[in-house]
Amino acid sequence: MNYVLIGKFSPKLEEIKEFFVNLKFKGEYNISIYDPKHLFIELTLLEDRNKLWMKQVCFISILPMRIFKWDANFNPSKESSIRPVWVSFHGLPLYLLIEYGLASVANTIDTPIRFDSFNINRVKLGVATVCVELDISLPRVHTVWVNFEDEEDPILDEGFWQKGEYEFIPPYCVECSHIGHTQEACKRLAAANLKGKSKVDAVAHPPPKRFKDHNNTPKKGV
Numbered sequence: 001m002n003y004v005l006i007g008k009f010s011p012k013l014e015e016i017k018e019f020f021v022n023l024k025f026k027g028e029y030n031i032s033i034y035d036p037k038h039l040f041i042e043l044t045l046l047e048d049r050n051k052l053w054m055k056q057v058c059f060i061s062i063l064p065m066r067i068f069k070w071d072a073n074f075n076p077s078k079e080s081s082i083r084p085v086w087v088s089f090h091g092l093p094l095y096l097l098i099e100y101g102l103a104s105v106a107n108t109i110d111t112p113i114r115f116d117s118f119n120i121n122r123v124k125l126g127v128a129t130v131c132v133e134l135d136i137s138l139p140r141v142h143t144v145w146v147n148f149e150d151e152e153d154p155i156l157d158e159g160f161w162q163k164g165e166y167e168f169i170p171p172y173c174v175e176c177s178h179i180g181h182t183q184e185a186c187k188r189l190a191a192a193n194l195k196g197k198s199k200v201d202a203v204a205h206p207p208p209k210r211f212k213d214h215n216n217t218p219k220k221g222v
Contacts, residue, residue: 003049006074007039007058009065019060023052038076039065050113054084054131066179069133078177081137084113086167089128096146097128106130108144109164136172136179 009016016031016039027045034040043049052058058065068080089105096105097119105128106112114131118124147159170179176188183189 003043003046004070005041005043005049005053006034006068006070006080007041007065008037008068008079009039009060009063010037015061019058025051035076040070041067050084054114056084075177079179081135081172081177081179082133083136083169083179084131085134085136085169086129086131088165088167089130089162090126090165092128092162094125097122097125102128102130105144105146105162106132108146108162109141110134134166134169136169137174140166140169 007016013033020029020031020041025043025045025048027043027048029044029048030042032040032042041052043052053067053069056067058067066079069082071080071082074080087106087109092101092105096102099115099120102115102119103112110132112130112132116124116129119128141164143161143163145159146162171182171185172179173181173183173186173189175183175186
């Protein structure tokens with residue numbers, strides 16, 4: 001199975017190829033031009049996909065290329081709201097500071113895609129950080145229930161509430177489906193509202209009708 005990302009960029013193809021060669025992916029990859037502003041980046045390894053996707057912005061010849069996750073509903077006029085976001089968990093029990101344990105905690109928020117090697121190697125113990133796939137158009141989950149089931153004795157099931165803290169999350173506008181501003185600051189929405197208001201005013205206050213002055217109209221045959 002291949003993994004596909006979208007690059008939003010419009011440089012020359014030669015510059016694109018040179019940039020990707022320098023990334024030194026472990027697996028194979030293919031680059032296709034979708035339109036003047038979008039690239040399809042197909043990778044054979046999930047590790048390579050995550051490596052590139054987590055950059056979020058790359059620079060090719062000093063110009064930025066933003067990276068988005070592809071899905072079957074891809075629309076070039078919209079930007080995906082699925083982003084890689086780091087989440088911190090303070091004070092987790094030591095037995096959870098392994099990949100399986102951290103994955104079980106992070107899954108309560110969304111799909112984990114990378115773990116902090118300092119946690120896995122027991123170098124950093126007080127705070128665990130996990131990168132997850134997050135839909136930034138939805139409300140955040142800040143507190144999760146971490147539960148551990150005992151298959152032999154369900155009565156012994158235990159759990160606890162855990163707080164998660166997000167690193168920087170860019171604003172996302174659900175009106176125009178673009179990253180970088182909120183719905184309240186959306187220029188497209190403001191323009192649509194202004195246009196709609198103009199139509200309402202036109203209906204509510206139509207221009208006065210002009211009537212012909214029949215007294216000054218010349219009569220035939222005179």
